[in-house]
Amino acid sequence: MSSFRRDKKEEEDGGANMFQNLDKTTLLQEARYFNSTPVNPKKCIHILTKIIYLLNQGEKLTTQEATDIFFATTKLFQSKDVMLRRLVYLSIKELSSLAQDVIIVTSSLTKDMTGKEDLYRAAAIRALCSITDSTMLQAIERYMKQAIVDKNPAVSSAALVSALHLSATVPDLVRRWVNEAQEAIMSDNMMVSYHALAVVAGARRNDRLSTVKLVTKLSRAPIRSPYALCLLIRHAAKLAEEDPSEASEPYLEFIESCLRHKSEIVVYEAAHAVVNLRKSARDLAQAVSVLQIFCGSSKATLRLAGARTLAKLTTKHPSAVSACTVDLENLISDPNRSVATLAVTTLLATGAESSIDR
């Protein structure tokens, strides 16, 4: 009986079989196949998939093994097959930290990032920025600036996100791309404007005055991207926290105006910020009522977000939370245990005699 069951299981796994019992010695052998011409895309895609899968499973490669595979992979640039090319980029990124002399593909990638095929360009930019060091970067700086303001959102996003990663190692260089990034903030594409805002704000991180300017200007601009708005709320909240005087009033007004946004993500972001910034319980009412609605949502994530923010508020303003007692009581028997636990602890902190009876 047990053997029958096992057979059945193996049968069910059918498609998974080719990924079982993979070992790296065989794969290293198979990678040699990449050297043969002309390239057979289907077979190479299959081998590359297995290599990336094995790395993803946590298999360790020595520097020599990784370098061997990496160099074999570079031969696949001959093929024009989009799927294969994309997997080559992916394996370049996966192997870049393990193999030696990875900069050898710089020129191939530069060619792809400036080429005609949009599907290549975005992915090539990301792969290129993962292998280049600061000296090589200057050579591609011109292309990066162009890519940031490219019409294709995927290309623009790829360049901006890469710039963001690079700003950790070469901040001075990336700071020179801010003008282009600033232009991209007003993009119609939601992700591009989000990424661009992050690059610009990141470059001004240590300059309070220009951050103030940026936030003030953008809080009046019609930004549609929910992610970008969340980021802007975070910067505004940070400014307000650093300087709690009258001057922070415009930031708080902007954040409160976001409580009426149509996206739940933005509403929650704003409510969370207000709850952490406002001092008096009266000013909190609007944000608390939003969180109260979240507690009654059918989505567990919203209930948790609401309950968790209210739970934090109890230490500061127990009176403001007491308005939500009934909603929190409903959450005690919530199917999600994290939500139920939060509700119980919050109620214990705010509870009065009257609520114990119920």
Place this chain on the structure above:
Amino acid sequence: MEGSLFEPTLYIVKGMCILDNDGNRILAKYYDKDILPTTKEQKAFEKNLFNKTHRANAEIIMLEGLTCVYKSNVDLFFYVMGSSHENELILQSVLNALYESVSILLRRNVEKRVLMENLDAVMLAFDEICDGGVILDSDPTSIVGRTALRTEDVPLGEQTVAQVLQSAKEQLKWSLLK
């Protein structure tokens, strides 16, 4: 108060993974070197996460200082992890993007066997959703559009035409030989 406000950062996603119904890893990526740096720690975390979530379909769990949102179907479990000081709804939007894109790629057959057959496309989707912890895209249609599904379809069509031609040629050859 430390960690009361959300940090203004783009490095929101700490990890994403897909597990099978035994809790084994199919695909996983961790983006923060300070969190779960070794494969051993990652797999231990995944086991723990799976044990806590595979029976209760409760969408979200707080585990080991991480907020994990999740979703399951047939024999697959999808997870997105973020720090516990993070907007949960943003993580949820990433999970939705991951699940929906995979679902489109697998033509709505979200199960292990089909996923393994399309592992290459799913890997590319992973790469298109999150780049080093930054959300790259959260719109399933544009993610799928970028994962080269297009080429998969085109050669298939060409292939069938070529096959038809080939078989026609062979038939003609045989009829001539007779």
